[in-house]
Amino acid sequence: MSALNIKKGSTSHSAYELRDPNAEVIEAHTLAVIVENEPGVLARVIGLFSGRGYNIDSLTVAEVDHTGHRSRITVVTRGTPQVIDQIEAQLRRMVPVYAVHDLTAEGPSVQRELALVKVAGKGEARIEALRLAEIFRANVVDSTLESFVFEMTGTPEKIDAFADLMRPLGLREIARTGVAALARGI
Amino acid sequence: MTKQMSGARMVVQALKDQGVEVVFGYPGGAVLPIYDEIFQQNDIRHVLVRHEQGAVHMAEGYARSTGKVGVALVTSGPGATNAVTGLTDALLDSIPILVISGQVPTFMIGTDGFQEADTVGITRPCTKMNWLVKDTNRLAETIHQAFHVSRSGRPGPVLVDIPKDVQFALGDYTPMEKAKTDHYQPRMKGDEAAITRMVEMMETAERPLFYTGGGVINSGPGASALLREFVAATGFPVTSTLMGLGAYPASGKSWIGMLGMHGLYEANLAMHGCDLMINVGARFDDRITGRIKDFSPHSKKIHIDIDPSSINKVIRVDVGIVGDVGHVLEEALHLWKTRGARVNREGLAKWWKQIAEWQAVKCLTYKNSTKVIKPQYALQRLEALTKGMDRYITTEVGQHQMWAAQFLGFEDPNRWMTSGGLGTMGYGLPASIGVQIAHPDALVINVAGEASWLMNMQEMGTAMQFRAPVKQFILNNERLGMVRQWQELLHGERYSSSWSESLPDFVKLAEAFGCKGIRIDDPADLDEAIKEMLAYNGPVIFDCRVEKHENCFPMIPSGKPHNEMLLGDADTQGVIGAKGAVLV
Ligand SMILES: Cc1ncc(C[n+]2csc(CCOP(=O)(O)OP(=O)(O)O)c2C)c(N)n1
Ligand SMILES: [Mg+2]
Numbered sequence: 171m172s173a174l175n176i177k178k179g180s181t182s183h184s185a186y187e188l189r190d191p192n193a194e195v196i197e198a199h200t201l202a203v204i205v206e207n208e209p210g211v212l213a214r215v216i217g218l219f220s221g222r223g224y225n226i227d228s229l230t231v232a233e234v235d236h237t238g239h240r241s242r243i244t245v246v247t248r249g250t251p252q253v254i255d256q257i258e259a260q261l262r263r264m265v266p267v268y269a270v271h272d273l274t275a276e277g278p279s280v281q282r283e284l285a286l287v288k289v290a291g292k293g294e295a296r297i298e299a300l301r302l303a304e305i306f307r308a309n310v311v312d313s314t315l316e317s318f319v320f321e322m323t324g325t326p327e328k329i330d331a332f333a334d335l336m337r338p339l340g341l342r343e344i345a346r347t348g349v350a351a352l353a354r355g356i
Numbered sequence: 357m358t359k360q361m362s363g364a365r366m367v368v369q370a371l372k373d374q375g376v377e378v379v380f381g382y383p384g385g386a387v388l389p390i391y392d393e394i395f396q397q398n399d400i401r402h403v404l405v406r407h408e409q410g411a412v413h414m415a416e417g418y419a420r421s422t423g424k425v426g427v428a429l430v431t432s433g434p435g436a437t438n439a440v441t442g443l444t445d446a447l448l449d450s451i452p453i454l455v456i457s458g459q460v461p462t463f464m465i466g467t468d469g470f471q472e473a474d475t476v477g478i479t480r481p482c483t484k485m486n487w488l489v490k491d492t493n494r495l496a497e498t499i500h501q502a503f504h505v506s507r508s509g510r511p512g513p514v515l516v517d518i519p520k521d522v523q524f525a526l527g528d529y530t531p532m533e534k535a536k537t538d539h540y541q542p543r544m545k546g547d548e549a550a551i552t553r554m555v556e557m558m559e560t561a562e563r564p565l566f567y568t569g570g571g572v573i574n575s576g577p578g579a580s581a582l583l584r585e586f587v588a589a590t591g592f593p594v595t596s597t598l599m600g601l602g603a604y605p606a607s608g609k610s611w612i613g614m615l616g617m618h619g620l621y622e623a624n625l626a627m628h629g630c631d632l633m634i635n636v637g638a639r640f641d642d643r644i645t646g647r648i649k650d651f652s653p654h655s656k657k658i659h660i661d662i663d664p665s666s667i668n669k670v671i672r673v674d675v676g677i678v679g680d681v682g683h684v685l686e687e688a689l690h691l692w693k694t695r696g697a698r699v700n701r702e703g704l705a706k707w708w709k710q711i712a713e714w715q716a717v718k719c720l721t722y723k724n725s726t727k728v729i730k731p732q733y734a735l736q737r738l739e740a741l742t743k744g745m746d747r748y749i750t751t752e753v754g755q756h757q758m759w760a761a762q763f764l765g766f767e768d769p770n771r772w773m774t775s776g777g778l779g780t781m782g783y784g785l786p787a788s789i790g791v792q793i794a795h796p797d798a799l800v801i802n803v804a805g806e807a808s809w810l811m812n813m814q815e816m817g818t819a820m821q822f823r824a825p826v827k828q829f830i831l832n833n834e835r836l837g838m839v840r841q842w843q844e845l846l847h848g849e850r851y852s853s854s855w856s857e858s859l860p861d862f863v864k865l866a867e868a869f870g871c872k873g874i875r876i877d878d879p880a881d882l883d884e885a886i887k888e889m890l891a892y893n894g895p896v897i898f899d900c901r902v903e904k905h906e907n908c909f910p911m912i913p914s915g916k917p918h919n920e921m922l923l924g925d926a927d928t929q930g931v932i933g934a935k936g937a938v939l940v
Contacts, residue, residue, distance in 0.1 A: 206539075209488065214480055221481050252668065259665035265485040265505050265540050 194250040198227065199274040200281060200351045201258065203243040206266040207233045214264060215243060224249060224257050228283075228326070230348040240268065244351050246326075273351050281351040285329045290317040291340030299339045306332045317342070363492040363523040364389035367456060370499040372399050373532045376427050378418065378793055379403070380411040384431025386458025386471060389523035403793060403822050406814035408435050410786035412442020413812070415453045417790025419446075420773045421748055423576060425506050426453040426790065432460055433471030436517070437478065441780060443513045444482040448777025449599060450574055452511035454502050455479075461521035462490050475517045484512030490519065492527030500535035509542030510663040511574050542662060546679030546687060553675045554634070554658050555692045561632035561656075562703030563710075564592045567615070570599030570776070571637015571661060571681050573769045579682035580769045583636065584608070586689050590699050593711055595623040597638045598761055599776045606765030612711060617643045617912050618758040621719035621921060622711055624910070627652050628918040629710070635659040637681040640670040641777070642914070650917035660684045719910050719923055720762055729879045731756060731831045731902040735763035735803070738829060741886050746798045747771065748791045752784035752808030755837040755908045760803040782811030785828060789815060792824035799827070799890065806832040806899075807856050816869040819895045827889055828897045833904045834859060841907050845922075862899035869895075877901035 205211050212231055219226050228246040233239070247257060254272070261270045273279040287308070289299045299318060303310065308322035322332060326349060333344055361369065367390050371379065378401045383391045394402050405411040408430045415426030430439050436457040446453045460469040476488045485505045489495045495518065502514040558564060566587060572579050580603045587594050587610045594604045595615045604611055613620035615627055627633065627644075633655045638644070640659075645651045648670065657673040659666070660681055667676035677684050692698075722732045749764055750773040751757040757774060766772050773791060775783040788802035802809075809830050819826050833856075840854040866873025872892050876885040876899070889896045911922045 210476055210480065210486070213477070217481050252672070256665065256669055259667070259669075263510075263542075263663055263665050268539065 194252070196248050196250060197254060197274070198246060198248045199254050199272055200244065200246050200279065200349060201261070202271040202273055202351060203245065203261055203267060204269040205241050205243060206268065207239040207241040208266060211241070211266045212243070214266065215261065218260055218264070219245075219247070219257075222260065224253065228348040230350055244349055246349050271353070273353055276353060278354040279351050280354060281325055281349050282323050283326050283329055283349050284321070284323045284347045285332070286311070286345045287320045287322065287333060287336060287341065288317060288343040289320065289336050289340050290342050292316060295339045299336060302332070302335050302339075308332065359529045360526050361529055362389065362393075362526055363495050363518065364393045366492070366496045366527065366529050367499065367518070367523070368393045368397060368400060369529060370496050370532075371427060374425070374500070374503050376400055376425075379427045379429050380405055380414040380418070380790065381429030382408050382411060382431065382435060384433075384435050384458065384471070386432035386460060386520050387429060387435075387456075387523075389520065390429065390456070390458070390518075402429075403789075403818065405786070406817050407812065408438035409441050409782065410789075410812050410815040410818065412439050412453065412455060413445070413780075413783050413786035414790030414793070414815075414818075415455075416442060416446050416449075416451045416783075417750060417773050417787030418794045419452050419790075420573075420787075421770050421791040422794045423770060424452075425503055426451070428453065428455045430455060430457050431471070432458045432475065433473045435471075436473055436475040439515075440478060440482060441778075441782075443479055443515065445775055445778040445780045445783060446513035447482050447484065449775065450511050450570060451513065452506040453513045454499075454506055455513065455515045456499075457515060457517045458523070459488065459517045459519040462519045463521070465519065475515070479515050482513070483515050484510075486515040486517065488517045488519075489522055492522050492525040495522060495527060497530040497535045500530065500532050501537055501540075504535070504537040505540055508540060510571075510666075543678055544662075544680040544683045546660065546677040546684035548687075550675050550677045551684060551688050551691060554677065554688055555695060557632055557656055557658065557675070558590065558592075558634070558692060559695070559698040560700055562700055563630045563707040564590070564632040564634065564699075564704070565626050565630040566592055566594040566604075566634050566636060567596070567627065567638055568594060568600045568603050568636045569597040569638025571639075572600055572603035573637075575637065575662075575681035577769055579637075579680075579685060580604070582682060582685040582689060586685060586692075589689070589693075589697060591704055592634075592699075593626060593708070595619070595626060597641065597644055597776070598774060600638060601761060601772045602766035602769045605767040607767060612715070614761050615644060616641075617646070617914070618762065618908055618910065620762070621717050621910050621923065622714035624912065624918040624921055625714050626711055630655045633657045635661075635673070636685070637661060639666045642670075645671060646912050647915050647917045650919075652918075717923070721924075722906070722909075724879075725903070726879060728903045729877065729882060729900060731759050731833070731906055732763055733879065734831060734882060734900050734902060735759050737882050738801070738803075738886055739764050741883065741890065742799060742801070746795075748773070748788075748795060748798055748800045750774065750784045750787040750791060750800070750802045752802070752804040752811075753779045753781045753838075754805040754808055755833075755841060755906070756803055756805045756831040758838075758908045759831070764803075781805075781808035783808075785809060785812050785826075786815045786818075788826040788828070789819050789822070789824045792819075792826050793822065800824075801827045801829050804828055804830045805837060806830050806834065806859060806862075807836045810860075813865075816866075816871065816895065816897070820870050823894075825892075825894045825896075828895070829889070830862065830897065830899055831902050832859070832862070832899050833902050833906070835904055837906075838908070840905075844907070845911075845913065862897050866897040869897075871895040871897065873897045873899065875899040875901065
């Protein structure tokens with residue numbers, strides 16, 4: 171007989187508690203991470219997410235200050251409030267990270283994503299696609315007799331909605347940039 | 357004016373400027389220019405190891421026992437990959453070390469060149485920060501920054517990867533003072549309002565407890581001194597994690613012993629029962645908390661940590677104070693004194709009475725024997741015979757490590773080097789050499805298990821070559837003891853591969869290395885043998901044949917709360933919750 175009352179020959183043997191004891195509501199947060207634009211820094215930030223099992227819904231990055239060599243990473247992640255706090259703390263302590271802003275927590279923000287959407291079709295479907303694109307304020311940036319490429323910006327939800335509408339009309343391909351976001355006001 | 361020099365010379369110059377006295381390393385094609393520079397100077401000593409893992413653990417031992425950054429030098433490819441375990445070990449235990457690795461020349465990177473490995477890629481998750489330096493002009497500054505990052509804030513391992521052409525090329529040397537470090541300046545001072553909350557809570561708590569960790573050691577001897585002063589002034593009990601042993605002296609009046617999975621009964625029950633927990637530089641590791649849901653259910657919790665990500669990571673606390681332990685303790689102590697140095701005397705008296713009852717259980721009691729050496733007895737004798745000596749202890753990983761933590765007393769910080777977070781078998785022998793190199797005249801003992809010890813035993817060659825008289829105190833149970841214990845308790849006594857088969861003859865092995873070997877299996881001979889080991893002026897391999905099936909108690913099985921502790925073999929026979937689990 172063993173300590174945990176496991177009989178000889180038994181297979182119940184996990185010593186670890188496998189359930190997440192702090193399961194709570196999952197929230198999506200948009201974080202702006204200002205980093206030194208050096209090789210490997212993006213990998214380090216992404217490695218934090220994969221290594222610690224955090225989610226990335228969307229990620230964009232570009233140098234935003236050429237003289238100061240600073241890049242802005244916009245990452246949309248989700249987790250319980252405790253996990254979100256932990257993600258921010260983990261990001262903040264990274265050596266090449268200058269600042270972390272939780273745009274979801276810090277007040278209202280604007281979020282935009284750009285998408286290129288290729289739709290192929292003829293006749294009625296083609297006309298309907300064009301009509302819907304107008305409603306969504308998508309621009310035609312390429313066209314052939316049998317296809318369009320639309321360009322649109324908007325919230326991820328708006329792009330999702332547009333893509334859903336295009337699907338039955340001949341959606342072929344979609345390219346999305348991921349979210350860029352800024353806090354509203356000064 | 358900046359000085360022009362080769363990249364290789366810059367490495368040596370930067371190390372000198374940083375006050376480095378010794379580098380642990382192993383040469384190879386991609387670091388030959390640096391070795392050439394090392395050859396042509398006498399300020400920095402190079403210790404040639406036998407395996408790069410050894411070099412990194414030596415650097416860790418050196419760092420942990422001195423508070424300085426330890427330095428290791430390895431070649432590209434296999435040299436760098438061999439360093440990964442040590443880097444991860446240092447990351448989990450917050451040990452400041454710098455690994456310098458050679459790399460294939462810049463124009464060959466990405467071609468799968470000979471001994472090319474993506475070293476910065478491989479080591480990114482196991483370093484606090486790492487750099488691949490492609491321009492000699494940036495090399496010196498990067499090394500200075502690496503030292504700064506390694507020792508600032510929560511200390512940790514850093515790596516600088518240097519392609520061979522960068523080592524040969526000439527460039528401008530950036531002196532230490534000119535290196536840009538301002539963007540990484542972790543916060544040292546704690547928030548005033550939070551410190552005030554802490555002091556208020558300390559004034560009224562009925563059952564307060566200091567729970568201290570490796571952060572106190574990392575903060576420096578000043579932090580340990582402040583902790584001692586604070587504890588003495590308040591009369592609060594103090595417990596510590598494995599990593600924090602020595603910050604408060606084992607002989608101190610308020611010491612209630614180590615806590616955690618193999619911690620003392622009184623310490624764990626105090627954690628469970630306290631109403632105010634003051635976490636000073638510890639991180640609520642799972643070996644400490646047991647089942648999170650039931651962890652210290654009735655306490656308000658204060659957490660002082662220099663790393664903001666440690667606060668609320670595992671356990672939600674009532675007051676989080678981000679700052680250096682030394683700074684925060686100093687301010688808290690000052691504030692507490694100016695407010696009248698108040699504590700809840702009545703509550704405290706009752707609390708100590710309760711603790712005394714727990715202490716009376718004498719949880720470390722074991723059944724001694726006149727026929728076989730009990731590992732606990734061996735350590736008690738080692739403790740008795742080395743008391744008062746200028747002593748440093750390292751350990752390997754396993755039962756012996758836990759017994760060492762239980763049965764040896766640490767009076768000062770930086771005297772206890774053990775792999776806590778990663779639990780790296782093979783750490784202790786090289787770490788002991790690193791410690792001995794830093795403290796040539798001190799007594800350095802590695803308390804080892806035979807299985808762990810074999811993992812890096814090649815480093816005995818290093819000990820011999822560099823005259824490091826380290827004592828390898830092997831508690832030889834011919835078992836992967838800790839594994840065997842878990843199999844007994846949790847896997848229905850199916851002892852799958854937990855025997856140490858075909859062990860070498862340790863005395864002959866010692867002779868083969870040219871040092872002294874001692875074998876002993878009779879408890880009656882123990883004292884004489886230990887004295888012989890201590891008297892020998894050189895490395896000793898001490899093969900202490902101990903009881904093979906001894907279990908290490910107390911034990912909180914993983915995922916169990918503190919009050920479901922197993923106290924001894926008798927407990928393991930029945931159902932937990934009956935006699936064995938003494939509820940608070
Ligand atoms: C590198 C490594 N591999 C495996 C383990 C798992 N492990 C933990 S303790 C242990 C047994 C150690 O045996 P020994 O060194 O003889 O010490 P004892 O427990 O017998 O005192 C093992 C295999 C580990 N901690 N590190
Ligand atoms: Mg063993």
